[in-house]
Amino acid sequence: MKLYDTERSEEERRTAFRNGDVPVAVYGLGKMGLPLAAVYADVSRNVRGVDIDPDAVETINAGRTPFDHEPGLDDLVAETVDANALRATTEARQAASEAAVHVIIVPTLVTDEKEPDLSTVEAVVSDIAAGIEAGDLVVVESTVPPGTCKTVIAPMIKAESDLTSGEFGVSFCPERTHSGRALEDVRGSYPKVVGGIDDESTRAATAIYREITTNEITPTGDATTAEAVKIFEGIYRDVNIALVNEFAKSADDTGINVLEAIDVANEVPYVDLHDPGAGVGGHCIPYYPYFFTSGYDGPSDLTRTAREINDSMPLFAVDKLLEGLTEKGTTLADATVVVLGVTYRPGVDEIRHTPAMPIVDRLAGQSDSVYVVDPVTDNFDPFEGAQPLGLENLSDVDPDAVVLVTAHDEFGTIDWNQFEELVIVDGRDAVYPDTDDHWLYRIGQGRR
Numbered sequence: 057m058k059l060y061d062t063e064r065s066e067e068e069r070r071t072a073f074r075n076g077d078v079p080v081a082v083y084g085l086g087k088m089g090l091p092l093a094a095v096y097a098d099v100s101r102n103v104r105g106v107d108i109d110p111d112a113v114e115t116i117n118a119g120r121t122p123f124d125h126e127p128g129l130d131d132l133v134a135e136t137v138d139a140n141a142l143r144a145t146t147e148a149r150q151a152a153s154e155a156a157v158h159v160i161i162v163p164t165l166v167t168d169e170k171e172p173d174l175s176t177v178e179a180v181v182s183d184i185a186a187g188i189e190a191g192d193l194v195v196v197e198s199t200v201p202p203g204t205c206k207t208v209i210a211p212m213i214k215a216e217s218d219l220t221s222g223e224f225g226v227s228f229c230p231e232r233t234h235s236g237r238a239l240e241d242v243r244g245s246y247p248k249v250v251g252g253i254d255d256e257s258t259r260a261a262t263a264i265y266r267e268i269t270t271n272e273i274t275p276t277g278d279a280t281t282a283e284a285v286k287i288f289e290g291i292y293r294d295v296n297i298a299l300v301n302e303f304a305k306s307a308d309d310t311g312i313n314v315l316e317a318i319d320v321a322n323e324v325p326y327v328d329l330h331d332p333g334a335g336v337g338g339h340c341i342p343y344y345p346y347f348f349t350s351g352y353d354g355p356s357d358l359t360r361t362a363r364e365i366n367d368s369m370p371l372f373a374v375d376k377l378l379e380g381l382t383e384k385g386t387t388l389a390d391a392t393v394v395v396l397g398v399t400y401r402p403g404v405d406e407i408r409h410t411p412a413m414p415i416v417d418r419l420a421g422q423s424d425s426v427y428v429v430d431p432v433t434d435n436f437d438p439f440e441g442a443q444p445l446g447l448e449n450l451s452d453v454d455p456d457a458v459v460l461v462t463a464h465d466e467f468g469t470i471d472w473n474q475f476e477e478l479v480i481v482d483g484r485d486a487v488y489p490d491t492d493d494h495w496l497y498r499i500g501q502g503r504r
């Protein structure tokens with residue numbers, strides 16, 4: 057059944073969706089796409105997942121998940137694949153020709169020039185255009201610059217298919233989801249924003265998400281507003297983190313215990329100061345500001361300055377480490393340094409824009425004894441000049457200095473007493489040795 061059809065009531069559309077009469081294709085089966093496809097399959101029982109990674113497709117069709125640390129996902133993928141409610145394929149155009157709803161959730165990155173890179177989304181849109189039919193609905197869940205649905209995606213479909221305006225729908229329905237709790241979030245932690253390029257697109261997408269989410273639906277006046285909601289949430293977070301990072305940098309001169317001041321300031325409901333740290337990583341928060349500044353020639357000083365502040369934190373951490381080595385009469389060239397945590401945040405195997413990269417680049421450039429420890433990833437090759445080290449072998453390298461960049465749970469087991477007079481930079485308020493033997497700098501508190 058087609059959902060983009062003004063003759064259909066919401067109840068008719070919801071019943072058809074729930075009964076599996078609306079074939080769905082989900083393009084992108086990554087950290088967000090696979091949980092989303094699995095929930096779609098759990099509800100509609102008729103989902104084809106599309107990915108360009110044949111290994112991921114093979115793993116999913118075997119009823120397994122290609123990545124860890126997503127509670128409940130293993131079981132849901134196994135169940136939906138076993139029930140033939142979810143099938144994965146690399147054949148995007150075949151899937152597009154069979155689907156009535158096309159859900160795009162592939163990466164939206166930025167170029168080296170900090171311009172939005174929509175090439176992956178556009179590749180998927182071309183695949184969809186090759187198979188789209190009148191009455192189909194395109195649901196964009198990838199975070200995109202405001203205006204993309206209206207000025208890029210819909211025009212591409214018209215140009216590359218035999219359809220025209222009013223014959224297909226496009227709705228922006230952003231994913232308010234945190235890796236590590238994806239199923240819970242997809243199913244309804246927060247209201248679902250739905251913004252169509254026309255009213256019928258909004259109605260069709262609303263019918264779907266009333267079945268997918270247990271939470272409310274928040275329709276916006278148009279797709280551009282919905283696109284802005286998503287990046288505003290991310291830019292708010294980036295600016296907030298930049299504010300506390302700026303406070304944290306003052307700690308040495310002001311003597312302020314910034315971490316404590318933040319906790320106390322947050323006692324009032326109208327303050328929600330975030331956490332300072334060694335930097336802001338991932339392909340969401342550090343990228344979304346460019347989805348705003350790139351499409352707009354007006355003033356965006358605050359957005360840009362926040363990015364600069366957050367991207368200065370990794371080298372701030374290195375500067376503190378060098379201060380410690382100097383105080384101990386050691387040079388970086390003679391020091392053995394361990395970087396704890398290379399993924400962008402705990403528990404997620406993702407190194408895009410990780411603060412660990414500039415830290416390792418700076419250290420490895422001056423020392424040939426730099427080690428990286430991360431229990432969550434085995435993707436160490438990009439960290440040139442650093443040697444991967446197992447957490448259990450930490451004492452084997454007899455480190456002079458340690459910088460904690462990402463506070464994986466496993467680091468809580470480290471016995472700091474096993475080391476002699478370390479220089480420690482705690483980038484995430486996570487290192488609390490029960491000895492004063494070490495030189496310890498905690499971002500947000502200064503020298504401890």
Ligand SMILES: NC(=O)C1=CN([C@@H]2O[C@H](COP(=O)(O)OP(=O)(O)OC[C@H]3O[C@@H](n4cnc5c(N)ncnc54)[C@H](O)[C@@H]3O)[C@@H](O)[C@H]2O)C=CC1
Pocket residue numbers: 083084085086087088089106107108109112148161162163164176179180197198199231232233234235339340
């Ligand atoms: N990671 C997060 O916490 C959140 C991400 N998002 C948005 O979701 C989107 C996807 O993010 P993730 O799932 O984290 O990315 P990811 O990198 O984990 O997964 C992307 C998947 O898409 C596949 N892919 C790449 N090109 C493709 C193509 N042409 N056709 C089909 N599949 C293709 C890749 O093989 C990979 O499996 C992004 O736009 C992001 O902004 C939204 C909310 C949260």
Ligand SMILES: CC(=O)N[C@@H]1[C@@H](OP(=O)(O)OP(=O)(O)OC[C@H]2O[C@@H](n3ccc(=O)[nH]c3=O)[C@H](O)[C@@H]2O)O[C@H](C(=O)O)[C@@H](O)[C@@H]1O
Pocket residue numbers: 199231232233234235290293297330331332333334335336337338339340341400401
């Ligand atoms: C408000 C919120 O939690 N937004 C989430 C965020 O997910 P993401 O995986 O990017 O994690 P994150 O917690 O924002 O962390 C991003 C980066 O920022 C750093 N970070 C985070 C919070 C903080 O107070 N201080 C800080 O330095 C983290 O270490 C990490 O390097 O961005 C996602 C997205 O928009 O794609 C969004 O869906 C997620 O819900």
